Amino acid sequence: MQKNELISISNEMCKELSLLINQEEEGNKEKVANFLLESAQIIMNLKEEKINEEGFTQSLFSNAYKDIATQSLSSYADTNEKIQKLTRLHEKTLSECHEQHIDLPSLTSKFDEIQTHMSDEVKKANEIITELISKVKTLEEKSNLDSLTKIYNRRALSTYLNKVCSNKKLSYEFHLLMLDIDDFKTVNDRYGHVTGDKVLIFIANILRQTLREGDKVFRYGGEEFIIILNRIDNEHCRLIIDRLLYLIRKNKLIYKKDSLGITTSIGVANYKNGDTPDSLIARADKALYKAKSNGKNQMFGI
Template sequence: MQKNELISVSNEMCKKLLSIIDQEEVATKEKVADYLFESAQIIMNIKEEEVSEKGFAKTLFLDAYKEIATQSLSSYASSNVKIQELTKLHEETLSKCQAQHIDLPALTSKFDEIQTLMSYEVQKANEIITELTSKVKQLEEKSNLDSLTKIYNRRALSTYLNKICSNKELPYNFHLLMLDIDDFKVINDKYGHIAGDKVLIFVSNILKKTLREGDKVFRYGGEEFIIVLNRIDDKHCKLITNRLLELIRNNKLIYKNDNLSITMSAGVTNFIRGDTPNSLIARADKALYQAKKNGKNQMHGIK
């Protein structure tokens, strides 16, 4: 990265950090440290060619801020539930005292005061939750990265395919791969959703590390991924696709002392002049369906 690019990224990081501290009711050292660590990791993972893309640095830190905002949201939601439970308990206690005709005006007055304070805290927490929810939604709409896997998301895929499909003088051919993790529901059912998330991260890392710099990998949704292989013929596309499936198949993910065996199926198609993003994805999806039907853990190509 050039010096001016590093300055841009650093400035964006500082702006987001100051914004977090300013908006937090209580900004702890731990939250600041977590943010800085996350930012450092993101910076280290930035590819040189991506830095030049307009707004990419801002997108990275919007995504990091989204994670912190989500954590805050969860914290406030938990506090809200506890406060509501306490308020209900005090209401029941006060009602019981009144029903038994216990003349305790001081106690009643104190309970009323506690209830008022707690009601205020509930209202305040709800307002913060609403505000954070809105901000998280806005950040998700602006972000081009999937928050879990840190690869491009479906929004980025749409933008990218629209751009290259609309270029009537595209000087090169490309192929589109749609990959799906085989029996992903079985993994979730047997080991839980945390294990499922780890599988998605595991697969994403293999795809990112294996592909060339000019290729793009996107999380399409759920356990589905889309890869765009640029400047490649049918023969080499087949070799790369089978190589990816082999790496997924041969690398084991260890989760709670268990070796999780993971396989993927792939549907492959090449770009045809006049293709739209929808027609391109539809052919790849049809090919993926055939790969699954043929027994999974394999690729199928459709032109």
Template sequence: MANNELEPLLNELCLNIKSFLDENSDVTKEHLAEFLRNSAQLISDMSTDTLNSYNTDKYILSDEYKNIAKECLTHYANTSSKISKLSVEHQETLAKCDATHIDLPKITSKFNEIQEHMVDEVSKANSIISQLSSQIKELEEKSNLDPLTKIYNRGALNTYLSEMCENANDRYETHLLAIDIDDFKAINDKYGHIAGDKILIYIARILKKTLRDGDKVFRFGGEEFIVVLNRIKENQCMDIAHRLLKLVSDNKLIYKGDNIGVTVSIGSTKLKVGDTPDAFITRADKALYRSKQSGKNKLSTEPI
């Protein structure tokens, strides 16, 4: 594989390491070593197709986000420059004051004028920031991305499964995994909702980096994810599901000095001709429920 094909993955790893250090103030050498070992294992396990898909999907929306960020920074710079000039004018006004004779009405009028300019500039900046935030939200909605995890959202899942069910045939097998984080409420209660959000992002990253080209991962809602495995035999589906169970349970998220261990439960089923999206998901959810009831951190299947 050419170096230029590996470069995006290497850059992402460097960003992940920086983010890992920035988000965890009391990381030890051992923590960093474990993080690098896990990262190396994930990279080693990625197939060529998975890597190619990663390199393609990663930059689908990058230009749009860069343009919005550039516009935001430009406006911030302009606003900052204007406020700096007003501040200089403020200082010059003070310097002109004669300590023995101050024209109070004139000084008051000048200060009020400067204050009005500053308030006006801040108001304009807030308005632009609000507009840019709306653009980002609209972009995410149009792109069918979940804002937190940056994977596909439930709306994208509904569209994808509707098309899949309409074109279902017996030639190729399609499997669906319903994945739910175990004891997520207890984790939120103990560590807080910010830690819960980080765990959702962490699970989403594992799913994205582990699955094959052509497989799809969605955030179904709350702490549940849906994975659609295309053109795959049942034994291969089981191998992938067990691998996901192991990857999640073997790794820990470091948050404020705490090693937070999580597990997931998985329910699996196969698409059949005549399925609706609801029927397809419901069967996987039944299997997921059995995994939860039988002790969690398990895989169960629901036959068609």
């Protein structure tokens, strides 16, 4: 890795860390420490060829969804303040009605003015909401990286499989693995969704660190990941899967002094000529269901 590339990565990390600290009302050592630990893991697992991809360095530590959420909260606070002002004006008008004889034309005029302001603010709020929804949609359409785990997302998976499956004479073997975190709902219910996010990052980091250079990892959705093992036969595929299951089971996620034991189940589908992305994923999904039914923490399919 070139020195200038390391400088660029360090600058991005420091920028995001500064934003994180500034968002807190008071100093929060735990959040800073967690950010630095996660950043160190990201850098250690970084594959050099990714750095040249457009926007990749900027996406390592940033979260565009978080930026949109911040913008949403700021807009909400502004609208809320204006609504409160109108409410106070409304109360003042009613109070004046009790203190003097009612001047109906004047009262009607004031209420019409309040109603007009209220309608204008609601209209502006709706316009901002529409704009933010559009930004989220555009972000999802353009991004190939999952914002949480920093691995490829479902859109990237679709592009990759369409390209591979369109090759009618593929000259090498590959296997598609569908990995699902066992009892993930229980983790969310017991420890909260923040811990659930930590588990997803934990799994993504193990996958990145363990797999070979030419393999691909995608977040398929929720607690599911899809892994593409390229140029590999059944025997070696099984060895890699056994190692993944072992490493995930052996390593413990430490979060707020709790040691969380995580296991996963894996369904495997070997690519066959004529497969479509849908047929390949469907076979892996069916195999995953079998692995779950057989007791979890295991693989099924080969």
